[in-house]
Amino acid sequence: DQQVKQNSPSLSVQEGRISILNCDYTNSMFDYFLWYKKYPAEGPTFLISISSIKDKNEDGRFTVFLNKSAKHLSLHIVPSQPGDSAVYFCAASGRDNYGQNFVFGPGTRLSVLP
Amino acid sequence: EPEVTQTPSHQVTQMGQEVILRCVPISNHLYFYWYRQILGQKVEFLVSFYNNEISEKSEIFDDQFSVERPDGSNFTLKIRSTKLEDSAMYFCASNRQGSAYEQYFGPGTRLTVT
Numbered sequence: 001d002q003q004v005k006q007n008s009p010s011l012s013v014q015e016g017r018i019s020i021l022n023c024d025y026t027n028s029m030f031d032y033f034l035w036y037k038k039y040p041a042e043g044p045t046f047l048i049s050i051s052s053i054k055d056k057n058e059d060g061r062f063t064v065f066l067n068k069s070a071k072h073l074s075l076h077i078v079p080s081q082p083g084d085s086a087v088y089f090c091a092a093s094g095r096d097n098y099g100q101n102f103v104f105g106p107g108t109r110l111s112v113l114p
Numbered sequence: 115e116p117e118v119t120q121t122p123s124h125q126v127t128q129m130g131q132e133v134i135l136r137c138v139p140i141s142n143h144l145y146f147y148w149y150r151q152i153l154g155q156k157v158e159f160l161v162s163f164y165n166n167e168i169s170e171k172s173e174i175f176d177d178q179f180s181v182e183r184p185d186g187s188n189f190t191l192k193i194r195s196t197k198l199e200d201s202a203m204y205f206c207a208s209n210r211q212g213s214a215y216e217q218y219f220g221p222g223t224r225l226t227v228t
Contacts, residue, residue, distance in 0.1 A: 034216060036219075041221070041222075042221050042222070043118070043205045043207070043219030043220050043221050043222050044157065044205070044219045045219065046216040046217065046218065046219075049216055089156070089157060102147075102159050102162075102170075103159065104149075104156050104157040104158070104159075105156060106155070106156040107156060107157075
């Protein structure tokens with residue numbers, strides 16, 4: 001039961017261009033969404049988050065867009081830099097019948113080419 | 115900048131043995147978490163801990179698992195009788211506000227069960 005999906009396992013982008021990473025979720029109880037970046041041999045690092053009451057949150061080169069009706073969010077990185085090459089995890093949080101639920105997607109590997 | 119630390123970085127154990135994975139969360143954080151990532155799969159939530167007790171746990175966190183905060187700084191995950199399928203990266207995380215908010219992850223402990 002994949003509550004959080006990232007349908008692109010990998011993405012390659014030219015340096016300086018925009019990277020768009022997508023995430024879909026199925027559980028309408030999710031009310032907070034986060035993006036994490038993970039380098040090999042390191043733990044996930046928090047990037048940016050968005051509450052379900054917003055549709056956009058921006059922090060420097062990173063912008064997250066949320067479309068609640070479509071249960072879809074995306075992370076935009078512009079301009080992309082080689083140091084952005086990593087695995088990006090979408091995560092969602094909310095309460096369901098069993099308690100607080102915090103679910104990661106499977107990740108998308110971003111490669112930014114110089 | 116304060117960070118979450120984990121020891122050991124790699125633990126090799128034989129099937130059926132007990133292991134204890136250790137974490138030192140960020141000092142003013144109140145909520146603590148364990149996650150695991152089986153090689154090639156997504157990050158999975160195991161358990162959250164607040165006020166010296168488990169607040170949430172997933173179906174993965176069965177009777178073989180336990181957590182403890184023995185001394186006010188360490189946060190440990192114990193697996194009583196390891197199985198081959200317990201081989202994974204185990205990540206500890208902490209935050210101040212609860213599981214809906216950004217969590218700070220440690221670098222992980224790679225557990226190999228032979």
